[in-house]
Amino acid sequence: MGCPFRLQPDGRNQHRENAQLRELGTAVEVELPDGVTAWAITRFDAMQRLLGDARVAKGIEHWAAMARGEVPPGWPLIDFVAVRSMITADGEAHRRQRGLVSQGFTARRVERMRPRVREVVHELLDSVAEGAPGPIDLRERFAYRLPMTVICELIGVPAHRREELRGCVASLTSSTTDHEETLANQRAVYGLLADLVAAKRRTPADDLTTALIAAHEEDGDRLTGDELVGTLLLMLVAGHTTTANLITNAVVALLTHPDQLALVLDSTVPWSAAVEETLRWNGPVNQFPMRYALEDIEIDGTVIRKGDAILTSIAAAGRDPRAHGPDADEFDITRPAPRHLAFSHGVHYCLGAPLARLEAETALQALFERFSRLALAEPAENLVPVASLVSNGVRALPVTV
Numbered sequence: 001m002g003c004p005f006r007l008q009p010d011g012r013n014q015h016r017e018n019a020q021l022r023e024l025g026t027a028v029e030v031e032l033p034d035g036v037t038a039w040a041i042t043r044f045d046a047m048q049r050l051l052g053d054a055r056v057a058k059g060i061e062h063w064a065a066m067a068r069g070e071v072p073p074g075w076p077l078i079d080f081v082a083v084r085s086m087i088t089a090d091g092e093a094h095r096r097q098r099g100l101v102s103q104g105f106t107a108r109r110v111e112r113m114r115p116r117v118r119e120v121v122h123e124l125l126d127s128v129a130e131g132a133p134g135p136i137d138l139r140e141r142f143a144y145r146l147p148m149t150v151i152c153e154l155i156g157v158p159a160h161r162r163e164e165l166r167g168c169v170a171s172l173t174s175s176t177t178d179h180e181e182t183l184a185n186q187r188a189v190y191g192l193l194a195d196l197v198a199a200k201r202r203t204p205a206d207d208l209t210t211a212l213i214a215a216h217e218e219d220g221d222r223l224t225g226d227e228l229v230g231t232l233l234l235m236l237v238a239g240h241t242t243t244a245n246l247i248t249n250a251v252v253a254l255l256t257h258p259d260q261l262a263l264v265l266d267s268t269v270p271w272s273a274a275v276e277e278t279l280r281w282n283g284p285v286n287q288f289p290m291r292y293a294l295e296d297i298e299i300d301g302t303v304i305r306k307g308d309a310i311l312t313s314i315a316a317a318g319r320d321p322r323a324h325g326p327d328a329d330e331f332d333i334t335r336p337a338p339r340h341l342a343f344s345h346g347v348h349y350c351l352g353a354p355l356a357r358l359e360a361e362t363a364l365q366a367l368f369e370r371f372s373r374l375a376l377a378e379p380a381e382n383l384v385p386v387a388s389l390v391s392n393g394v395r396a397l398p399v400t401v
């Protein structure tokens with residue numbers, strides 16, 4: 001076996017790297033920061049099968065390298081694999097946690113957010129208009145603020161603690177932070193969320209945190225204190241960076257493909273199609289950590305050993321020509337029902353997908369209808385990607401309005 005393929009943690013050239021991975025095979029051994037290795041699954045069909053395969057699990061106790069002490073405590077990706085929540089739980093424990101969270105995070109609660117999402121979008125666009133003609137950073141002023149405001153209001157984070165939280169979360173999703181910084185941010189974010197839970201226990205409110213505490217207390221020992229804080233962290237991280245990436249990636253895609261933008265503006269194609277094609281072509285998640293093999297698993301002639309870690313290379317699957325045809329690299333919103341794994345598949349399918357779609361569709365439609373002369377202030381190739389293996393987005397989106 002050759003040396004593992006070294007993934008660049010700075011997020012540059014993700015699509016080129018993914019094309020190389022697909023060429024190397026369906027399951028490719030990759031090297032992550034600190035010499036930690038995993039298997040990247042690079043093809044759509046194999047990934048979809050694996051996401052429904054009972055021979056893989058998400059509990060960190062199944063990771064042999066972790067048990068051998070080879071993954072340092074301040075490893076930059078540690079929070080994705082060690083957070084105590086449904087995303088790292090299997091079987092009955094996963095069903096129990098997901099069921100409890102679903103009690104609080106209902107379709108009704110999301111639907112009730114619809115008018116508020118519209119209101120926040122228009123407030124933020126007013127602030128964008130104040131910066132006219134620009135250049136202004138649309139990620140900072142709009143794409144990021146929308147999901148951050150929505151998720152903080154949903155969870156019940158008081159306004160004065162949001163900036164602090166934002167700093168910690170940005171560091172937790174970076175793949176280039178050093179160990180001390182990762183550990184310091186972990187302490188800060190867990191402390192802040194524990195304060196939030198304590199405050200909601202004292203003074204319940206109409207928010208998700210209160211709903212999760214109630215679900216916890218009504219039925220005895222269902223969501224433990226750790227799980228509650230872990231769930232809030234998961235919702236917070238999952239709920240805003242991804243959606244911000246979706247909005248920025250869609251804006252870049254539409255501005256660099258004016259023929260496609262024209263199709264949504266004249267209602268030939270619905271906004272939802274632009275969102276779905278962005279999720280496939282340049283979705284918010286690149287590599288998603290981790291799953292572990294419960295036994296030796298053969299994928300297209302490569303054997304993944306029991307205890308090995310597996311990354312789902314969601315962005316690689318999104319441009320897999322075997323699944324999407326020879327024009328997989330083209331952004332084409334007229335593609336009939338683009339298939340993608342941007343929200344994963346199987347029992348861990350993203351719980352927030354309806355909210356993310358609601359936010360992205362509302363945001364894009366309002367943005368382009370309001371600013372008919374919206375344009376990138378810099379060529380798309382100069383935009384700097386977020387320094388992350390997991391997150392696929394740009395650090396800033398300078399535009400003129």
Ligand code: HEM
Pocket residue numbers: 086087088098151234235238239240242243246283284285288341342343344345347348349350351352353355356
């Ligand atoms: C465009 C935006 C989003 C994307 C691309 C996205 C992507 C994902 C992915 C890939 C997973 C599954 C990981 C796996 O298979 O292990 C996931 C799970 C999850 N997401 Fe999202 N997400 C988004 C928005 C949201 C939002 C807005 C929320 C909540 C407010 C959310 C909450 C969750 C939760 C709770 C899970 C865990 C589900 C489970 O383990 O059973 N996500 N998301």
